[in-house]
Amino acid sequence: MSTMTPVVVPDRAPKKNRNAPKAKMSKDARRRSLTGWMFLIPAAALIGIMMFWPMLQALILSMKTGKGANLNFADPLWYNYERILHDDIFKLTVTNTLLYLVIQVPIMLISALLLANILNNPRLKLKGMWRTAIFLPAAISLVSYSLVFRTIFSTDGLVNDWLMALHLVDGPVNWLGQPNTARLVIILGLLWRWTGYNMIFYLAGLQNIDPTTLEAAKMDGAGPIRTFFSVTVPQLKPMIVLTVIMSINGTLQMFDESYNLTLGGPANTSMTMSHYLYKISFQNNPNFGYGAAVSYVILIMVAVLAAIQMKVGDKRD
């Protein structure tokens, strides 16, 4: 095994010649380029109006302070951001969110990868059924599944009934009433809802792997595990980077599960950052300036983590 040479992955997408000399645009070419820009304008304008303009307004809003309609520019302008540093509940929600991230994302992505690999096995029977079954949770509304999980894990719910029938517990477990079990239920819910979704990305990625590379590995005497780690995973890397970024992004902005499944409780120990942001803005005395500042902090966290991911994942070897 130690003499095995690394499998050379053929680069199938030919690199563009970036150094091609720029020809002066002819009149015709200029017109065509203009047409291209015309096609771009509607979408660009929509994104600008619907996304970037509100983001700019939120940035301005985050510098204002006051409850309800009495909003004024804060003194100093970064007052709300400074305030976040002293906010114990926000710190707790950051801890909760990062906890979900650290525990749930690796488990989910690894099991998605394994499932994709198993389901890609050409000898597997009823492949379509398995794939559909595992993907189907991703088609269910976040609110619906959160409410179903809430019911299943209630004190008189299905899980407690089963555990008691199997004599694994003496009395009903108050799943949603204790900090760690409530967090566990959220993580279980996330795994159920999103593993199949990520699996589809890996399955699509697996279709693009040249079977000859796998054959070559086999010829060189690599077992299935070695093939998986040395041949399959490196070729799936772009897909893995994509799913990691999407999962991190999604977890940091998670709202539905916290709001519907555990209602943030008990004692805020399962509340996510976005749920807290909603609470600040709509359920408590509306403090939109502070809410906007919290949303910008979330944005910065997402951006920083995504940047790190891109940097790490983009290493070309």
Place this chain on the structure above:
Amino acid sequence: MKKFRTGLVVASTATLALSLAACSSGDSTDSSSGGATGGDAMGNTLTVWAWDPNFNIYAMQAAEKIYQKDHPDFTLDIQEVTWDDVQTKLTTLAQSQEYDQLPDIFLMQNNAFQKNVINYPDIVTDITDSGVDFSQFPAGVTAYSTIDGKNYGVPFDSGTAINAMRTDVLEQAGLTIDDFTDITWDQYETLAKQVLDKTGKPLLSGQAGSSDMILMMLQSAGASLFDDQGNPTIVDNAALKAAITVYAQMVKDGTFSEVNSWDEYIATLVNGTAASAINGIWISGSIQSAEDQSGKWAVTDLPALDGIDGATHYSANGGSSWAVSSNADVALAEDFLKSTFAGSTELYDEILPASGAVANWLPAGDSAVYSEPQAFFGGQPIYSDVLKFAAEVPANNTGAYYYEARDAVSAAITKIINGTDMDSALQEAQDNVEFAMN
């Protein structure tokens, strides 16, 4: 490959179907809420937001019929909007200053009244001079909707607290309702253990992490989470500490069963897993939905806190008031409320037996309907009893930060039950409320 594609097709069809279903339901709510704008355009129609078809919406419909006797052209456009949605809509509309989307009249939780009017004074109309005689309502109730001496709401339902108990369960434990009348919480705890030992049933149930019970105990002693200046008084609050001690002990003893959702709480009453309920009188509506328990309930007053000055047997939880919006046909809306919810015994006589909506309007209490025996409660005339309780309820200082304080205290209770020291948990709650306030 083909199988994979079929799978995807099935999955994507399912997604599409679900998203279409989501769209269509979204459309229908949109079109109904779009109707909210018409309120001020038509001379004889008022748009109303309320949330319970069996309770406040039913009462509005009854009021519509009564007002129509003198004003045949008059109609109401009542829209069912849950309280959470009312709050979100009010905030959104006020923040974006789209006041023309407001209905003419909307129902507001008493506990949220101060917060909304202080933060968004432009969503409501001052109805102090509307001709509604506010002295005909208990002062403790109009206080919720009075801000800076101006009245902004006509009180609707009463949140007067009752202690409703299963007499058949008490009997099994060798007790009667009289054993629970005019007692203290210490005595109540002892009796609760007796009931648990004999029948295996907890006396009380409630949502875990909800502070409703604690706040009722607090109000029964005339205490609050805020002082008169509106500063939080969560630390060094003897009544609060006494209430939390009782609550935590009962949870520990198993005489208070904590559940996780409102539905589960109602189920404990309807399915008979809990032997009593202490809550606002509006809980009687839910209790009475269990028809097989008819005749097995009775109502008495609440236990009083031990060793607290001003402790009484009376409290309140919830209740709501009608507000006239800034977008209203003010003259019509005021006249409508004045002639119905603040001036029609007939209205209260009709809605009481059908929906259990106990009036805050004092003249309604003189009506014979209130003293009728209720078969469900073993022939006890519970509504006239409730009116007697209502007159004794100490006023509660809610303030604009009521919800923040309630959340903070709820979190503190959860921590205390899980073993945190009470003083440090309450200090943390106080810090969090003070943080939210500045």
